[in-house]
Amino acid sequence: MRLYINIDHVATVRQARMTIEPDPVRAAVLAELGGADGITVHQRIDRRHISPRDVELLMQTIRTGLNLEISSRERMVDFAVGVAPKAVTLVPESRQEVTTEGGLDLGAAEVRQSVATAIERLVDEGIRTSLFIDPDNEAIDHAAALEADAVELHTGEYANGSTSQEKADELGRLARAAEHAHDAGLAVHAGHGLTYENVVPVAALPRIEELNIGHSVVSRAIFTGLERAVRDMRTIVDAAPSRVARPGEWIHPIGF
Ligand code: PXP
Numbered sequence: 001m002r003l004y005i006n007i008d009h010v011a012t013v014r015q016a017r018m019t020i021e022p023d024p025v026r027a028a029v030l031a032e033l034g035g036a037d038g039i040t041v042h043q044r045i046d047r048r049h050i051s052p053r054d055v056e057l058l059m060q061t062i063r064t065g066l067n068l069e070i071s072s073r074e075r076m077v078d079f080a081v082g083v084a085p086k087a088v089t090l091v092p093e094s095r096q097e098v099t100t101e102g103g104l105d106l107g108a109a110e111v112r113q114s115v116a117t118a119i120e121r122l123v124d125e126g127i128r129t130s131l132f133i134d135p136d137n138e139a140i141d142h143a144a145a146l147e148a149d150a151v152e153l154h155t156g157e158y159a160n161g162s163t164s165q166e167k168a169d170e171l172g173r174l175a176r177a178a179e180h181a182h183d184a185g186l187a188v189h190a191g192h193g194l195t196y197e198n199v200v201p202v203a204a205l206p207r208i209e210e211l212n213i214g215h216s217v218v219s220r221a222i223f224t225g226l227e228r229a230v231r232d233m234r235t236i237v238d239a240a241p242s243r244v245a246r247p248g249e250w251i252h253p254i255g256f
Helices: 008-017 024-033 050-063 074-083 109-124 137-145 156-160 164-183 199-203 215-223 226-243
Strands: 002-006 038-042 066-070 087-090 129-133 152-153 187-193 208-213 245-247
Touching: 002 215, 008 038, 008 226, 024 038, 024 226, 038 050, 050 066, 050 074, 066 074, 074 087, 074 109, 074 164, 087 109, 109 129, 129 137, 129 187, 129 215, 137 152, 137 164, 152 164, 152 208, 156 164, 164 187, 164 215, 199 208, 199 226, 208 215, 215 226
Parallel strands: 002 038, 002 208, 038 066, 066 087, 087 129, 129 152, 152 187, 187 208
Antiparallel strands: none
16 A cells, blocks of 8 residues: 655645745655655645645655646646656645545536546656546546546545444445446545544555545644654554454554
């Protein structure tokens, strides 16, 4: 399982004072030392946290790979092509949202058209493409038809489930979606809302090969330091398959 750490929140703290610290580039180095397989940042159109300067310096600094989240708008794709990260994950973006709120609406023809144009350009540049979608078959079929390399299944509904039944239902949905995406020839990633407490059943799903985790790790890092926070997540994720007897039934490896 690849563990990508999203460091947007480090930039959010910096932007709270419009200053130069904490620097997400330093955070990325510590995340790598803690065992991250890659670094994820979301370059939003409004630049509310990560800036083009961050992305450019991350490309020069990190030793793993950068997964750049962007909307499929032309100017963001232009930016991504200029940066040439290892991977681009296309996400929906609206101005008012606090964070990405759901997967791409690939049922809408204009969204599909915009994503198709973006994928074509990114593929020409040798950049791996992933589409952030809700875990449903229709979206997966659209992603396969668009010839994306991967889908990132939105785990927010699972994470927000308020009862164990709701969580189990959402986990089942993720498991079926992961199988369907794999059968359609897509690599399967997952992310959003994953924490030290809820990650194990998702990390244990056989078809999922990459997780993107931000908020929970950066939150813990305030108390433990980032390198340690990433290492703890790494330990949990790596132990996950052997820890799940049945979905919903697992033992925490480091005893939270
Ligand atoms: N994946 C995508 C597409 C996201 O937009 C985000 C949040 O920026 C994440 C994963 C990480 O979510 P979280 O910060 O809740 O771990």
